[in-house]
Amino acid sequence: MTLNKTLVQMSTDIETARNKSDFSTESMYYLLRGGPKAIEQLDYFRNLTQNDPVFNKSEVPFLNRQEQLQKALQISKRLIELMQEQDMNESQCAALIEHIDFALPVTLHFKAFMPVIKNQGTPKQVDKWYNAARKCAIIGCYAQTELSHGSNVMGLKTEAVYDQNSDEFIIHTPDITAAKWWVGGLGVACTHAVVQAQLLIGAKSFGPHLFIVPIRSPIDLEPFKGITVGDIGPKAYGGFATSDNGFVLFDKVRIPRDNMLMKFSQVTRDGKYIAPVHSKMSYGSMVKIRVDLVEEAGWRLGKAVTIAVRYCTVRRQFQAPESKLDNSNLETQVISYSSVKHRLMSLLSTAYALIVSSEAMYTKFNTLTKQLEVNNATMLPEVHATSCALKSWSTRHSADGMEECRKAMGGHGFSVFSGVSELFAIFVPSNTYEGDNFVLSQQVARFLLKQLNDMSKGKQLTSTTEYLNTLTEEPTDSFKFENPYEQILDPRIQLKVFGRRTARLVASLDKQLKSGRAWSDLNVECWAVSTAHAEYFILQEMIRKVEAVRPVAEYAKLADTLKAVSDLFCLFTLNYSSSSTFLSTFTIHPSDLDMLNGQYRTILAKVANNAIPLTDSFGFTDFELNTALGKKDGRAYEHFWDVVQKNPVNSKAENVKLRKLVLDILHRGNTLKVSKL
C-alpha cells in the first residue's frame, strides 16, 4: 500500500512540534549527557554497535526464551571481541556493557564478578582470577541470594567449612531452601561463581564470606562434581528473558583455601580466623550501586517519555471544534488532551530531575570516596541515607511512570512494539533489588531521626537536612503566601515549603515513636518521610542546576527552560503526587490550592509547548529506543505495520501448524465413513 495523507501528516506534526522549540536541543543534549567528552564516548560506542546486525534487537520479541538466550550470547561474544579489537580499558569495557542496554549472561561478569574480585581479593588473587576474567578465559557470576534468603544476608545458609587436613573449604548446600537463586549468568554461561557462604571453622561460625567456586569446566562447560546448576526460568512481564538467572546446589564441593577472597578477613593454614580491619570503603560501593539506579531511573523514564510524547504528538483522535472551523478536517493530537499533558509532562520533568539529581549524588559520592580513603567517614551516614531515599523514590516513580506512559498511548501502547513495556519489565524489579524500597526507607528515617536528635543537642545538621531547622522557626503554621500564584515560582519559597513538610513528617515520626508505637509498626510513616526527603533533595538539585547553568556561556540560554521543568516538578509534587502530606502537615492551606494549581497549569502549558524538543534533548537514537511507535520521524503507523509483517506467526511454516489445529475445531467429528460400493 502507498503512503497516504495521514502518514504525511504525522511527519508534519512532529516536525512542527520540533520547530516550535525555544531553546537549542543540541545544547540541552550536551548538558544532560555531561558535555563533549561524554558525547564523544557515546558516539564511539554507537559507531561500534548500531550498524552491526548482531546488536539489532527489534525482532527479539518474536524469539522464544532459548532463542533469546542464544541471541544474548551472540551479542556477548561480539562485545567481548570489540573490547579486544579496540583494546578497551576496564572502565571502557564496563561502560560498553552499560551502553548496550541488554540483560546479558555476561553482564554481571563485568559488573559484579570482576569488581568483587578486585575489591575483595589479595593482590595474588587479583593477579590470578581478575586477569583470567579480564580475558574472558573464565566467565563469572556473583551468588548471594538463596531461595529462602534475600534481604537478610546474615541469614544465608550455604556453608563453607574449613577442612584443615586437606587445606580446603567444603562448600555445601544443606537443603533446597539454601539453593543459590536468581544469580545472573549462572543459568547457562558461567564457569565460576563468587559465592557468599557462612564460614565455619570447627564448630564456630564467622558469618558470610566470599569464595570463588568453579561451577562448570571452561573446556566443555560440564558442571563439576557436586554441582547441580540450571536456569530458574522466565521472569515477570517477560523481563530479563535474555539473562540466565540461575540456581546452584553444592554437594560438599571442595575448593582450595586460596579460593576464599582474603583481602580483608583471612583463614590461615592452621585454621585461624583473622578478622578484617574494618573498612568503610565497602559502604561506599553500596552507595554507588544505588546512585547508578537513580541515574538509570532517569534515563529509562526519559526513553518511555520520548516514545509516548512522540506517539501522542502524531496520533490524532476525535475532531477538535477548532479544526472544523479551519476546514482542515484534522482530528485532535492526543498530546493536546489535558489529561495526557498532565501525565506525560510531569513524567518528563521527573526524568530531567532524576538525571540532574544523580549527577549531584555522584559528586557527593566522589567526595565521600576521597574522604573514606583517608578514613574520614563523616559524610557516610548522610550520603548513605540520601542514596537510599533516592533509590527508593526513583525506582518506584520511574517504573510506575513508564506504565503511565504506556497507558497514555492508548490501545497501541499495549503492543510490545511500543517499546515501553520492555522498559518497565526490565526496570520494575529494581523496586526490590539492591535493597527493597520499603526496607531502605526505614534506614532513611533512622538517619533523619538521628539528625533531629543532634539538632536538639545543638549539633550542626548536614547540608541535605538543614530543613529540619524550620521546626524551630515555624513549628505548626501553614505557609503564609501573599500571592501563591507568583510566589511559588520563587526557589527559596519552594524549598521552604518542601523543607517544612519534610521536617514536620520527621518530627511527627519522632513523636509517634516517643508516644510508644513500636518501630516495626511505623513502616508506612518511614515511607512518607523517605519520600519527602527525596523530593526535597531532587527539587534542591534542580534549582541548583538552573542557577549553575545561568552563568555558563554555552548553556545560559537553557536556564529558563530548565527553570520551567524544575517548577513543573515542584508544582506537580505539591498539587498532585504528594499533595496529601503537604496538606496533612498543615504546610499548605487548602485555600491556597486554587492559585497553586493555576500556576501549575501555566507551567504545564509552557513545558508542553516544548515537549518534543525536551524529549529530543535526551538524544536517544531510534536504535536505542527500539520502538515502532515513537521513532524520531513520527511515522508510527508505517513502522508498526512494517514490524508486524515480520511476525513468524504469519509465516507459511508456522501458519500451517496453526491452521491444522483450527481445522480440527471446524471439522471435528465430521469424518464421513466411505461407504462400500
Place this chain on the structure above:
Amino acid sequence: MTLNKTLVQMSTDIETARNKSDFSTESMYYLLRGGPKAIEQLDYFRNLTQNDPVFNKSEVPFLNRQEQLQKALQISKRLIELMQEQDMNESQCAALIEHIDFALPVTLHFKAFMPVIKNQGTPKQVDKWYNAARKCAIIGCYAQTELSHGSNVMGLKTEAVYDQNSDEFIIHTPDITAAKWWVGGLGVACTHAVVQAQLLIGAKSFGPHLFIVPIRSPIDLEPFKGITVGDIGPKAYGGFATSDNGFVLFDKVRIPRDNMLMKFSQVTRDGKYIAPVHSKMSYGSMVKIRVDLVEEAGWRLGKAVTIAVRYCTVRRQFQAPESKLDNSNLETQVISYSSVKHRLMSLLSTAYALIVSSEAMYTKFNTLTKQLEVNNATMLPEVHATSCALKSWSTRHSADGMEECRKAMGGHGFSVFSGVSELFAIFVPSNTYEGDNFVLSQQVARFLLKQLNDMSKGKQLTSTTEYLNTLTEEPTDSFKFENPYEQILDPRIQLKVFGRRTARLVASLDKQLKSGRAWSDLNVECWAVSTAHAEYFILQEMIRKVEAVRPVAEYAKLADTLKAVSDLFCLFTLNYSSSSTFLSTFTIHPSDLDMLNGQYRTILAKVANNAIPLTDSFGFTDFELNTALGKKDGRAYEHFWDVVQKNPVNSKAENVKLRKLVLDILHRGNTLKVSKL
C-alpha cells in the same frame, strides 16, 4: 533433596493462620460466589476441566508464542467438545469460556461475534449465521478498531459501498491506517468477521454499520480473494500471548447485501437506506460490559491478593526480637511487617468491595434492562455514569494492586511462577479498552454536573447522587468530629464524609467551568470527580451488604468480619489513597488525621488477623491460581523448585546449543594451527 524444617514450618505457618479464623470460610465463600446455585455451576465446570491435562496451564510460560497459540487452539477444541458432549445451552457455553480464564482464539467468537449477530441480525440472519456459529462450523470475530481509530468510532475509515448493480457491498480499506487492528481471533483462527464499516450509498455516507465478511475458507482456512490478514504480534508484558489479535485489509471485497446486519438499519435492494428506530437497548449492553469488568477486577485482584498473602505468610525474613526470647530461632513472617500488611490488607478490602459493588451494579443493570424493554430510560444516565466511574476506578486500582502484590512478594515475586505478573499482564489493558478510563471519567463528570444543575432547579436526585444535597447543608465546613476514632466507624458518618467530599469536587468543577475554563482543560478535575463518585458508591454498597447480611441466618455471623473489611476500605481511602481530596476540599481537618489513622491501624490489625481465611474465602483452587508461590498448602519453595526443574533451558537438547555459544566466547580465536612435522 529431602524436605527440611523450613518446609515443614511453612505448612505449619499457613495452617496456624488458617485456624485463627473467627468466621466460617465456607459461608463467606458461598456469600461471595452468590450462593449454592452459583457454586454448583462452578463445581460442574471445575469437574469438567481441572483434571484434564489439556487445560493445565502451568508450563505455558515455557512455550514460545506459536506454541502458546497451539496450546490455546487445543484448549479451544476441547472446550467446544465439552459444550457439545454436555449439551450446554448458550449461557452455559459463555460461562464456560469465562470460567476457563484463558485468552483464546475463540473467546470473542462466544463473547462478541455470536451476541452481536443475535442482537443486530434479522431473524433470518440469526437463523443462518448464529446457528452456524453455535455449532462452530464457522469461527467469528468482531472487527472494529483500526490502526488509526480506536476511541473515535465515528471516524472509522473502512468503507462498505453499496453496488446496486450486483446487490452487493464492496468492503474496502482505503489505506493502511484503516487496517482493522487488535481484533481477537482474527490473526489465525476466524473464518468470518463482523466488520464495522462506513456505509456509503452513492456519494452519501451513513456512518458505521455492521457487515458479516468471510475472511478465510472454512474448508482450508485459505484467505478469500482481496483479504490480507495476519496476527499483530506479541503484546506488552507477555499478555494475551495465547490470543491471536489480528489485522485485516480489504481490497474491494464483495459481499451480498444480506450480509449487512439489518435488525435496526436497512439498505433495500434499490439502495434506499432505512434509518433505525432508535433503541436505547444498545446502551444497556455497554453498561453490561463495564460491569463485567468491575466484577473481573474484583476477582482477579482477589487472586493476586490470595497468592501474595499466602506467600508472605510462609516467607520469613529477618529475626524478630521476640523469637530470640522464645528460643524458636524463627525469622519474622513477612506478612507481619507493617508496610506489607498496609499494602496487602487494603487490596484485600478492595477486592471484596469490588465484588460486592459489581453485584449491586448487576442488580441495577437488570432493573434498567426491564425498564428499557418497556421504553423507560429514566435510569439510563445514572447507571451509565456509575458504570463508567466504576469501570475506570476498578480497572486502574485492580491492575495497580496486582503489581503491588507482586512487589510485596519481594524478589521471588518477579518470577513468572509467582503467577501474579500474568494476572497484571492480562488485566492492565482494561484501563484502555471498553472506553479509555480518562475518557470515561468525563462522561461521569458531565452526568454529575447535570445532576447538580437539576438539584438547583429543585429536581430530585438519583439514588447514587443524593450526596449532592450536602452542598446546601454544609457548603464549606470540615466535618465536626467529637471523637473521630469512634465516630468514623459509624456508617452514616462514613457516607456523610465521602458524600461531602464528592459533592464538593463536583461543585468545584462546576465553578471552574463557569469561571471560563474550557471543558477540554478539565480532564484532571473530571478524573478526581469520577474517582470520588466511584468510592462513594463502593463504600455505600459495602455498607449495604453488611446490613443485608445481618438478618440472614446462614450469613449473619459474617457481618462483623465484613464490617471490618468495609471499614478498612473506608479508612484506607480516607487516610491514604484519596486523602488529598478529603483534605483539599476541607472535608477532613488535618487535626483529625491522627485519630483517624489510629482507627485505621486498629481495623488493619483486625483484618490482618483473618488474612488467610479472608483470602481462602474467595475459594480459588490451586489450578485456578496457577502459582508456585501461593498454593493452598503454603509450601512455596518446594513448588517453586519443582516447576523450575521443568525449564526447557535446562534440558539436554537446548543446553547443547547454548553451551556451544558460551564456548565460542571462552575459546574465541584460540584455534591453534597444527604445525607441520
